Amino acid sequence: MGLVDCLNDIVGPKYVSDRVPERYLYSFDMTENPPQRPAVVVMPENVKEIQQIVGLANETKTPLVPFITGQNVGGLTIPQEPDAIMVDLKRMDRILRVDDDAMYALVEPGVTFGHLRKFLDEHHPSLRYTYPLAPPFTSVVANALLQGLCDLSTRHGAMADFVNGVEVVLPTGEVVRTGSSILGDENWFGRYPLPDLFGLFSGWQGMTGIVTKMALQLWPKPPFIEHAALFTFDEEATTQLLQGLVRTQVLDDADCMSLSLVKMLLGVPPPVHAMEGEPDYGTLLSLSGSTKIETQQKLKTLRRIVESPEHGLSRPLLIDWDAITALMGDQAASWVDFPSDAFKILTEYDGLTWVGTYIHPRNWGAALAGGRRIVEKHGFELMAFLKPMNGMHYGEFKFIIRFPKDETTVERVRLCNEELLDHALDQNAIPYKTPVWAAKKLIARADPEFVNLVKRIREMLDPNGIMNPGRWGI
Amino acid sequence: MTTESVLEEWLHRCIRCSTCKYVFRQYSPSCPSGEFYRFESYWASGRLALGRGLKMNELDWSDDIAEALFTCTTCGSCEEQCQAPHARSIVKIIEEVREQYVQKVGPLPRHKAFADNVAEHHNPYGNTHHARGIVAECGLPTRADTAFFIGCTSNYRETSIRDAAISIMKKANVDFTVVDEHCCGSPLLRTGQTDSVLELAKHNLAQFEAAGCRRIVTACAGCYRTLTQEYPGLLGSFDIEIVHLSQMIKELIKDGSLSIESEFPGHFTYHDPCHLGRHGGVYEEPRDVMRLLRLDVSEMSLNRANAWCCGAGGGVRSAFRDMAESTARERIRQAETIGADHVITCCPFCVNNLTSSSDGEVDVSDLVEIVDRMSVANPRQRARESE
Numbered sequence A: 001m002g003l004v005d006c007l008n009d010i011v012g013p014k015y016v017s018d019r020v021p022e023r024y025l026y027s028f029d030m031t032e033n034p035p036q037r038p039a040v041v042v043m044p045e046n047v048k049e050i051q052q053i054v055g056l057a058n059e060t061k062t063p064l065v066p067f068i069t070g071q072n073v074g075g076l077t078i079p080q081e082p083d084a085i086m087v088d089l090k091r092m093d094r095i096l097r098v099d100d101d102a103m104y105a106l107v108e109p110g111v112t113f114g115h116l117r118k119f120l121d122e123h124h125p126s127l128r129y130t131y132p133l134a135p136p137f138t139s140v141v142a143n144a145l146l147q148g149l150c151d152l153s154t155r156h157g158a159m160a161d162f163v164n165g166v167e168v169v170l171p172t173g174e175v176v177r178t179g180s181s182i183l184g185d186e187n188w189f190g191r192y193p194l195p196d197l198f199g200l201f202s203g204w205q206g207m208t209g210i211v212t213k214m215a216l217q218l219w220p221k222p223p224f225i226e227h228a229a230l231f232t233f234d235e236e237a238t239t240q241l242l243q244g245l246v247r248t249q250v251l252d253d254a255d256c257m258s259l260s261l262v263k264m265l266l267g268v269p270p271p272v273h274a275m276e277g278e279p280d281y282g283t284l285l286s287l288s289g290s291t292k293i294e295t296q297q298k299l300k301t302l303r304r305i306v307e308s309p310e311h312g313l314s315r316p317l318l319i320d321w322d323a324i325t326a327l328m329g330d331q332a333a334s335w336v337d338f339p340s341d342a343f344k345i346l347t348e349y350d351g352l353t354w355v356g357t358y359i360h361p362r363n364w365g366a367a368l369a370g371g372r373r374i375v376e377k378h379g380f381e382l383m384a385f386l387k388p389m390n391g392m393h394y395g396e397f398k399f400i401i402r403f404p405k406d407e408t409t410v411e412r413v414r415l416c417n418e419e420l421l422d423h424a425l426d427q428n429a430i431p432y433k434t435p436v437w438a439a440k441k442l443i444a445r446a447d448p449e450f451v452n453l454v455k456r457i458r459e460m461l462d463p464n465g466i467m468n469p470g471r472w473g474i
Numbered sequence B: 001m002t003t004e005s006v007l008e009e010w011l012h013r014c015i016r017c018s019t020c021k022y023v024f025r026q027y028s029p030s031c032p033s034g035e036f037y038r039f040e041s042y043w044a045s046g047r048l049a050l051g052r053g054l055k056m057n058e059l060d061w062s063d064d065i066a067e068a069l070f071t072c073t074t075c076g077s078c079e080e081q082c083q084a085p086h087a088r089s090i091v092k093i094i095e096e097v098r099e100q101y102v103q104k105v106g107p108l109p110r111h112k113a114f115a116d117n118v119a120e121h122h123n124p125y126g127n128t129h130h131a132r133g134i135v136a137e138c139g140l141p142t143r144a145d146t147a148f149f150i151g152c153t154s155n156y157r158e159t160s161i162r163d164a165a166i167s168i169m170k171k172a173n174v175d176f177t178v179v180d181e182h183c184c185g186s187p188l189l190r191t192g193q194t195d196s197v198l199e200l201a202k203h204n205l206a207q208f209e210a211a212g213c214r215r216i217v218t219a220c221a222g223c224y225r226t227l228t229q230e231y232p233g234l235l236g237s238f239d240i241e242i243v244h245l246s247q248m249i250k251e252l253i254k255d256g257s258l259s260i261e262s263e264f265p266g267h268f269t270y271h272d273p274c275h276l277g278r279h280g281g282v283y284e285e286p287r288d289v290m291r292l293l294r295l296d297v298s299e300m301s302l303n304r305a306n307a308w309c310c311g312a313g314g315g316v317r318s319a320f321r322d323m324a325e326s327t328a329r330e331r332i333r334q335a336e337t338i339g340a341d342h343v344i345t346c347c348p349f350c351v352n353n354l355t356s357s358s359d360g361e362v363d364v365s366d367l368v369e370i371v372d373r374m375s376v377a378n379p380r381q382r383a384r385e386s387e
Helices: A003-011 A020-025 A047-060 A113-123 A140-145 A235-246 A259-265 A292-306 A321-328 A330-335 A341-346 A361-378 A407-426 A436-445 A448-461 B032-037 B044-055 B063-070 B077-081 B087-104 B109-121 B133-137 B152-156 B159-171 B186-190 B197-210 B221-235 B245-254 B284-292 B321-337 B348-357 B367-374 B379-386
Strands: A040-042 A064-067 A085-088 A095-099 A104-107 A163-169 A175-177 A210-217 A224-232 A253-258 A281-289 A317-320 A351-359 A384-389 A394-403 B146-149 B215-218 B241-244 B258-260 B267-271 B342-345 B363-366 B375-377
Touching (some): A003 A040, A020 A040, A047 A085, A047 A163, A095 A113, A235 A384, A259 A281, A259 A341, A281 A292, A330 A341, A341 A394, A361 A384, A407 A436, B077 B087, B109 B186, B159 B375, B215 B221, B241 B245, B267 B321, B284 B367, B342 B348
Parallel strands (some): A064 A085, B342 B363
Antiparallel strands (some): A095 A104
16 A cells, blocks of 8 residues: 555545645745645644654655644745655644643644644633744744744743643654653643753754644733833844843833834835934833832833943934824834734745744854844845843844745855855854754864763664654764 | 736735634624634635745646635725734735636636626526516616615525515606616636626616616625726726615615514614625615614624625635535524524625525525515605506
8 A cells, every 4th residue: 555545544535635725735835944845734633643744754754744834934935855745734633721820831743833822812811822923823832942032032031941841742753751740641730850851852853753733831821011112223232231131120022123124114115224323223121010110110120221422423212102102003013012013024026034043142242243244245135133032041043034045046056155154153052943954063162072962862763764854964 | 808917016024924714803704714614724824824835936837726715705994903014915916826827737626617607698607597587577667776786696696685676766757777787897807806896897887878778786895896896996986876775775765765564573684795795885875774674783793894604705615515504504503593483684695505405494685675674665656657
């Protein structure tokens, strides 16, 4: 019996396709990364079906590539080997439980940020999750597994830090759980004190198994939320000011972006370029409190730092959100209501890519300044985005490029991204959501014993090498 | 038929961000085919990518792509949800790719059957053509200010809608006639079979002009979309007003030409036909009429621009019946969720698909049927009739 027939038996023929449209559509994403068609796409509905698919892959030595919405901006669902089975998990889209006491949600991989937001608003309005500056219909589980950032990252860190535990179908077919749920179905309160096996799956880009459940920390929704807009000049000055602001510990989040991105939000048509004399960066600051007075005092704290005389001639400017709202009306509300429609500025063309990294705070400004020079040299719009992470223990920066996917532009994008990554690695920044080409550059510079350990763990978990082979270039 | 390529205009736009798949900020499903099939290729973003792949020779024209391409109901919800610059061109792009598919591969067999029927019988159902016969049958003038464009589904399938529409206009003493109408061309336009549409449009316009009509009224959402949106592009501008019957009824009740004299108990909801609502921008007049009828009405959560499609349009009911009926059942379920026992709509095709997919728990009617049942001619008209 052929592969397709076997898959038909497992999930039913409606959810198996080796037809041309599906093989084509699952072969590429929005990035410049080269396409590769899978042999077949299958859509399981439950853990048992996934186990059977994994069993079949082991028998036939067929690569498996997990897929949910394919919006990782890293080519991470593009098969790296021919004849793969693409495992599209979007049918597994249940929010299985929200635990009000321990404040977590247990979700399947097909749950998106939009759906979680809707569910919490309707059923648990006192709780909130956290959302990335991304389309609302990206997978929560995928973003957490890929250690992405969100609108509470300035306070709490990367999304993988908010995971209490996962259930995984291992490459050998067994189902395992990590964290406190090893003692029962209603016990997903945390990862400690245990060997933290979530690390076997976090950041592995689907090389170590298929995650079928994830428990995500939720937070009380604060009664008072305030925003402000900060406009700044110069990369070093901007990153230093952000460090100072975040270290006050009054901020929930800070989204800093090239002023070009702000102008795009205001409707300036492409291509958007910087103009002489305008601020270089605009930052959306978010803070919250139990009382209005608390948020006002927090804002005062920020204002004191921003208006300190040490900033010299190019003084930063802090603007109350009331003023922004008076100018922009409903648009202003939409920019701070996540999952936001602000991402729409990234949908100008069929291509979107970035080089994104997490970086030591002392290298943040230099990395940003160098990246800006590279982007300008290659003639793309300046679309830097940076975020102080985890209370300013580290920083994030990325350079986004939106581009039409014609052959010439794709090649220009590749060259620019390679140069950006080399520059970031020179600053000891760690790239995230790394496409294969970027992972190879990282591995070439990384401690070889780290790389060896990664390979040994992978071989131990996946003796037949079926899970997303070629990913990370290993 | 396409002169300027919308596919080429928007070739490098969609990043497949999935926003088209769900109601914006409401996060409910928006795409009937995507929800039914679930593979990426069955959502708007997938179809745009297929169009691009075909255009850039990354894909071959073959019947492998037919199902992904032709399971779109052209409901246009994706256009409401998409936030990208190409949003308002999505359906046009899909229809253009369908047109090219038909030219290169040929129409789907079931679609070809109704194109053949239009050619032979002037309607997609293959029924004996009889539109103008209604003039004598109903005692209508041969020339009048208003032409009632019946539409093939009302004339050959949901005939109670046709009869109710004629009854209402007669009660209200509207000066109207029925011309020798041929299929408006909608089913051909939606399924890529565009060769004969210009001739159909020319024929119908000539009939309207010969009958001295300055206004066309239709009870069919599909005809309304085609007459208002596509005929001007095909024929250039023409000096005839086009209204949907729901719009006319509102005015007839308000100016006293129709009197509402009975009650209709029950809990009603309104289903927005895609071709009337999203494509035609007519959302409020049917609701206004329901208010004038003093019906007990609640809205489904997906309404107006976000309404869930009935599943019939775009040639889907003829070629992909399972999907059409599954989509209709979902709409019926949405009505049941709010406790409605009557769904009213303004499209014979919606009535047809919703009725045939319902388990009978919810009644489905066209607005004109309800209006006809509840209305009488105004006293002056009744007096004239009794003289």
